[in-house]
Amino acid sequence: MCINELKDAKKHLTKEVYHLKRQEAQLKKSISILRSRCVSTSNGIIAVSLEGDILGFNQQFLGMWRIPDSWMVSNSFNQCQAFFESQLKNPEAFRKLMWNISAQSDVDSYDILELKDGRIFAQYSQPQWLGDKIIGRLCSVWDITEPKRAEEVLQLNKTRWHTLAETTDASIFVIQGGNLSYINPAAEILSGYTKQELLSGIDPRQLIKNKKHRNLHNQNLQYQELKILAKNGTEHWLGCVVTMLDYEETPVKIIAGIDITDYKKAESSLHEALEQAKQVSEVRAHFMSMVCHQFRTPLNVVSFSNSLLKRRINEWMEVKALPLVDHIQSAVAQITKMLDDILLFSKAETAQLNFEAKPLDLVQFCNELIVQIQKSGSQQPINFMSQGGDLTVYIDQKLLEPILRNLLDNAIKYSPTGSPVDLKLYCECGKIIFQVTDRGVGIPVADIQRVFEPFYRGRNIDNLPGTGLGLSIVKTLVDLHGGHIAVESDVDVxxxxxxxxxxMKSKF
Incomplete structure (x- = not known):
């Protein structure tokens, strides 16, 4: 019985020895792997048993903590405790991390250690297992001083930027991946949208409707003029500096701008004023050229006729001299008419004409005007048609006469010899209506919109004399009456x- 027990005990002991040897082999293997890792890594590594013995460490750990080699000879981590804690601003964090974690704790831990000399370490601790038991902890330490300081500087700059962005009068928009990711209070006020509205999915293209840009010397910057469409439909121009960045592989556009709407309006007004000045200059030049040309012909007639009369006044009888005198009289009348038109236009343009209504028999007035025109040598018959024999109204005769005279003169001038001109007078819907119709050259469609411009003449009447002021004068005088003018025309019809x-049948 005893022999059998001894045999069983031997077998059991043999198994235990075998098991221990396997554990020892595994432990040696783990230590070998640990040493290999400790040597190859740039981090400081130390392995500590639950009893406080140092199982392994690397030179990086000694260098980082600046521990004398003699301190590690004893392999007692507890003896180094006071040294480690003396180097730290907050020893409690390190003590909790290394000593206060129980043997049963299988959690990994991470902490930031700040040293008194200004350095900052990150420490990661994890349990070391042997089979299903925790036999110690492995700590990895690395220096994060520079990244941490860079992070602090970045955070400081971010705080400063945020403070500046929130308080500046400039509008700031940040567009990331095609969507708005930030706007400041100034941008809210400018756009009329709240920050929540803009950041909840409004397409930036709905807000920014137009842009003009030019590059600056810095390739990462652009100057742009953006047209912003506000929530209430108003438009604002922003003068902006646009910065392009890459953040986590996503393009980011930062737009910072000030409202230049008033400047753009002033710029537009200046351009309009310059354009108007240019047009005035062109009109003035055209006017001078036209006046010189129009005056030259009748003046040549006067000069030539006068020269002949001087040389032959004693030889010619009245029959021969009279036509020359008629030519002189006609030329002088033509010049007088042009000067009268220019003077009347000048007075109308400078508001020197006043509307003074007095009772006037329009039928009698029209008949007398027609007689005057036909006595001046017109060869076209004027057919006058009126609604009745007596139509007395309050109107300004001195303004009405040049209106009708210019219309009838134009109709006669641009009609074939002997072709009749119609003048109609009637009342309709509380208005006095005068209508002059000719059967002449007509006005091209492209010219109808411009016939009321001063000195403008249709392209099909260049060979006929005229200042181009007639219809412009008529339009101005009609406006003084508070009336309306309309033109209908067909070329060659x-x-x-x-x-x-x-x-007005009574004085107002």
Whole structure:
């Protein structure tokens, strides 16, 4: 019985020895792997048993903590405790990390250690297992001083930037991946949208409707002028500096701008003023050229006729001299008419004409005007048609006469010899209506919109004399009456000009 027990005990002991040897082999293997890792890594590594014995460490650990080699000879981590804690600003964090974690704790831990000399370490601790038991902890330490300081500087700059962005009067928009990711209070006020509205999915293209840009010397910067469409529909121009960045492989556009709407309006007004000045200059030059040209012909007639009369005044009888005198008289009348038109236009343009209504028999007035025109040598018959024999209204005769005279003169001038001109007078819907119709050269469609411009003449009447002021004067005088003018025309068919003036049968 005893022998059998001894045999069983021997077998059991043999198994235990075998098991221990396997554990020892595994432990040696783990230590070998640990040493290999400790040597190859740039981090400081130390392995400590639950009893406080140092199982292994690397030179990086000694160098980082600046521990004398003699301190590690004893392999007692507890003896180094006071040294480690003396180097730290907050020893409690290190003590909790290394000594206060129980043997049963299988959690990994991470902490930041700040040293008194200004350095900053990151420490990661994890349990070391042997089979299903924890036999100690492995700590990895690395220096994060520079990254941490860079992070602090970045955070400081971010705080400063945020403070500046929140308090500046400049509008700031940040667009990331095609969507708005930040706007400041100034941008809210400018756009009329709240930050929540803009950041909840509004397409930046809905907000930014137009842009003009030019590069600056810095390739990462652009100057842009952006047109912002506000929530209430108003438009604002921003003068912006645009910065392009890459953040986590996503393009980021930062737009910072000030409102230049007033400047753009002033710029537009300046351009308009310059354009108007240019047009005035062109009109003035055209006017001078036209006046010189129009005056030259009648003046040549006067000069030539006068020269002949001087040389032959004693030889010629009245029959021969009279036509020359008629030519002189006609030329002088032509010049007088042009000067009268220019003077009347000048007074109308400078508001030197006043509307003074007095009772006037329009039928009698029109008949007398037609007689005057036909006595001046017109060869075209004027057909006058009126609604009745007596139509007395309050109107300014001195303004009405040049209106009708210019319309009838134009109709006669641009009609074939002997072709009739119609003048109609009637009342309709509280208005006095004058209508002059000819059967002449007509006005091209492209010219109808410009016939009221000063000195403008249709392209098909260049060979006929005129200042181009007639219809411009008529339009100005009609406006003084508070009336309306309309032109209908077909080339080579004729033209109808309709004047509508307010009807006043008593003085207002």
């Amino acid at each position: 004729g033209t109808t000009v309709t004047i509508m003036l307010p009807l």
